[in-house]
Amino acid sequence: MADKPRLLLVDDDTVALQVLSKTLAPYARMRFARSGTEALKAVNEELPDLLILDVNMPGLGGMDVLAALRAKPASVHLPVILVTSASDETLEATALEIGAQDFIRKPFQPELLVDRMRALLRLSALRAPNASLTTDRLRQGARILLVDDDPVAIEFMRASLAPLGATLMAAADGEQALASMHDQAPDLVLLDAEMPRLDGYAVCQAMQVDPVLAQVPVAFVSVNAEAKFETLSFAVGASDFLAKPFKPEVLLARVRKLLQLRSERDEAVSAIAAQWQELGDRRVAELVSVASDAIVSVDATGVVRLMNKAAAALFGISIERALGQQAEAVLPGWMVMGFVSEAFGLANERRRSGRGGRVFRLYRGDGAVRSVEPVVFQQGSAQHRITTVVLRDATDRIAAEQRREVHRDDVVTSAVQLALLQALASGDRSAEDLLAAAQGRVALPLNAPRLSEFDLALEIQRVQEWGLKRPVPIRLHLVLPTRTLGAMGNADNFRQGLEKLLAVAASCVTRGLDVDINCKVEEAVSLDLCLRAELADHRVVESPAWRLALMQLGAGGAITAEDAGSAHLPTTIALRLLRPRASTDVVD
Incomplete structure (x- = not known):
């Protein structure tokens, strides 16, 4: 029970609360409020993980509650989903601008609310403690990939997003999109569902199995507004879904929100990496320090930020000498732009194909050669990227496997010899027959x-x-x-x-x-x-x-x-x- 998120459901309609409660019971722990005043009191008593808030309520309405929450430091980052029966897109854009994370119109299918709740919690799971909601905290020079086979749709999105000042790239189909993302991961992808060659659902699935691209938020932009298509989008890993047609201000507000969450998450990743290096979290540092596998973390510039004792022994260098230095310069055989990138790419490819891990050889300065199996993790992107390489020393295991291969050959040969010797000792066959069989001159059946x-x-x-x-x-x-x-x-x-x-x-x-x-x-x-x-x-x-x-x-x-x-x-x-x-x- 403790691992379920805590939800606060706010609606003046008792029937609506009952429907929401029945829908969300398997996925969350819930509390209820029937007015805006009760909602603010419940938040002050215990901060929930997510607030689902009706807009139209007597007295203090949903927009008023949202504004009050954003004015308090304790609740400034509380994820909020606004729910309303109004179809006003201007209201949606305004709600997103003042701090709502999502906006859902009634009536809706219960499954869609569950999908959007999960997507929002997943995207908000890691946030910087000092993150701000103001637009100046958005990532500078954000890169957004627009994927649609319709040139008119691409131009409409370009015009709508122009106020962001972001770098906007375009792809006409799924294959082009994946190729572009593998060259350089974007900060956000706006993805059409129906496209030739490779559709949007397949693109999103391919992103989820790539450790780097899986961190990139995806918003589907589709003419298919039916609930089943929205459900499918979230099932393959989407963070948001927009049905065409939509107003430019709605698209702009939703993109701002996704970029904000992504920026806060990347800041949190960088903060965690800094805490590791500075031993802010001593328990994690101790676990890494005593791990039997070699662990090395480098930042986006290739500088060693974390290294444990096993890594020092593997590379034949002290931790003090390696920290703060370029990995390529101080770690023999590392080649940070070649070794790590190659290991990362091959590891992903082999995992997708079900093959075993790749073994690399490290040639140390003292002449020793070690065989290692790398596992590579990457968090963040661009200047915030942290690459952690776990190297398992496979030298002894590979040597043992080679000895077993030799022994296996010996056993096969020896079994034949043993059969010959036992046949000779028992008198079943003459020495001449056995000699002829051993020399391959005759075929002799043996027990x-x-x-x-x-x-x-x-x-x-x-x-x-x-x-x-x-x-x-x-x-x-x-x-x-x-x-x-x-x-x-x-x-x-x-x-x-x-x-x-x-x-x-x-x-x-x-x-x-x-x-x-x-x-x-x-x-x-x-x-x-x-x-x-x-x-x-x-x-x-x-x-x-x-x-x-x-x-x-x-x-x-x-x-x-x-x-x-x-x-x-x-x-x-x-x-x-x-x-x-x-x-x-x-x-x-």
Whole structure:
């Protein structure tokens, strides 16, 4: 309930209040007043988020209430929608000039009131605390794009808006309009609905998915005055709707109001950015400071205004040195007019197409190369624009993905080898047949390798117990991670192969054999067996028994088996097992 806006509905007609209450109940928390005097008292008691005010009331009318509200600092920015049964366009223009945000004529469809209420609240959501309603606070040199396929309509709007002194641009269809906006975003768009090639509704929808253009207010100007067209306009993101024909003073008043709200919002964005930099809002600054992703904000001139510790580490520069400097000069690889613009454009394009994010490489001054995934946000426009880039360091993730690709290839190859070795060990196929198949000379159907999960720590323990009973003792020293490891393979073949390998090594020493076993888990389970003893005969590593033991280890699931081949131990044997599985059982 607390997230709903607070509305004050003012009308001397009880039936009208009941209709409004029923329409707006799902969207707002409401209070009611039946006269202008009650309305002013209710505003003084609690300032609402929006006031819906009837014009024609006995005593203090809606225009009088509006004037009184604008004369008080506490309510000077209160959004007001005036409602009247009068069809006087001069009254509408006057109401907008003295401070109403919208003007709706009775009778109206309830859905339209909801649409206009939402559009106004959305446009008024962020306002500068010291914003003024006077026209001298309008954006200097505002740029307004007029979009209509009718040249007469374009000229009429030009003449109507001439008193603003704004820069007026024109487009004859939707495609021209979007191309113009992508070159430079306007401050306001007046958009016809029915146009060739790309209609106004499609243009407005395209603007909403662009983070920059989504901030630009859109007012539809259409000959289709039916309620369904107005509803559709607000559904695609419009801020206002004007039905043709209209008086020039009405268009001028509505455009002034939209520009005023846009100007106040941009001032608020700049104020927030300044507060961040000056640590006015220390909670936000602390969150940004400790964020794991690199965050950098630059203003419209490319000067670094905000930077966190992760960004300093990524770019290899201190925060103190970067703040207040041109990003292109102090941040290696930034290229503020190239890197940010390119990342911004590509990110939007990829989001619309559903593709993954683009990865950029940053070449730092110390020679390090980092791979980053950018997400770019922009607020405000022209001299008030703030660009914030969030850079996720993807270097380690990309390296891990590359290792996984290599491992995937190894697993495919090893599965074939394992099937061959198990077929040889079981006697199902002769060595000659398997050799011919491995060389690609014949096609030989093989059963899938027999895999079953086995507990690596348990199998090593069994080998340890077996080794201590040998005439020449074999002592195993196992170093495992903190969790019991499960591997995929044939546990009996693995254990028997390891036992044969150690027995062959032990047969060539006199005082026992010490074996250090180090285990690591990455994309596979890696075992390094380091044999510590003196070999009486170094040819043992080339003996058939040694090779047979390695083969049986392979049949057990050890997908690589290599030995150092040195004449003197320590000899290191590297084994890698298929498909690790880590359980949560802690090893004592």
